[in-house]
Amino acid sequence: MGINHTPVGQPMPQSLQSAGQRLTQALRAAGLRLTPQRRAICELLGASKEHPSAQQIYTALKPLYPSLSLATVYNTLDALVSLGAINALGPAGDAAVHYDADTEPHVNLACIRCHRIIDLESDHVAALENEVSHTSGYQILGASVTYYGLCPDCQQEVEKA
Ligand SMILES: [Zn+2]
Numbered sequence: 744m745g746i747n748h749t750p751v752g753q754p755m756p757q758s759l760q761s762a763g764q765r766l767t768q769a770l771r772a773a774g775l776r777l778t779p780q781r782r783a784i785c786e787l788l789g790a791s792k793e794h795p796s797a798q799q800i801y802t803a804l805k806p807l808y809p810s811l812s813l814a815t816v817y818n819t820l821d822a823l824v825s826l827g828a829i830n831a832l833g834p835a836g837d838a839a840v841h842y843d844a845d846t847e848p849h850v851n852l853a854c855i856r857c858h859r860i861i862d863l864e865s866d867h868v869a870a871l872e873n874e875v876s877h878t879s880g881y882q883i884l885g886a887s888v889t890y891y892g893l894c895p896d897c898q899q900e901v902e903k904a
Contacts, residue, residue, distance in 0.1 A: 763789030769828035788844045794860035796839035827884030848872045854894035
């Protein structure tokens with residue numbers, strides 16, 4: 744994060760393991776017991792590009808893990824956020840916190856109509872993160888830069904209506 748960015752085209756050392764594995768290792772390192780439920784939450788978040796909310800994660804996993812509680816989803820997500828392993832993004836017009844397993848600096852674009860959040864790569868965000876950490880002396884654990892608006896699909900549908 745921040746200063747040790749791999750040049751474009753070079754494989755990241757991180758890519759040797761899946762994002763889900765990276766998250767489960769973070770939980771284990773923090774001393775949390777790795778239950779099948781917690782492992783499933785990590786795998787889902789690591790594989791998702793959808794920036795799911797806690798409720799969406801719960802709804803997706805509940806049929807597979809009937810003993811899963813919403814509290815487990817929340818405390819697992821909270822632990823991952825405080826470890827800097829994932830970022831908590833603001834609501835996408837739906838009053839729910841969305842979670843992002845991609846902690847490399849990037850811009851999130853949230854559509855307030857369909858509540859999708861997509862990623863946008865930007866060198867400016869990486870530069871901003873360097874500036875913030877150097878100026879503040881903080882060890883940056885995560886960041887979210889989120890723009891809100893109407894996605895191109897929703898703009899077309901609004902025009903048609
Ligand atoms: Zn949209």
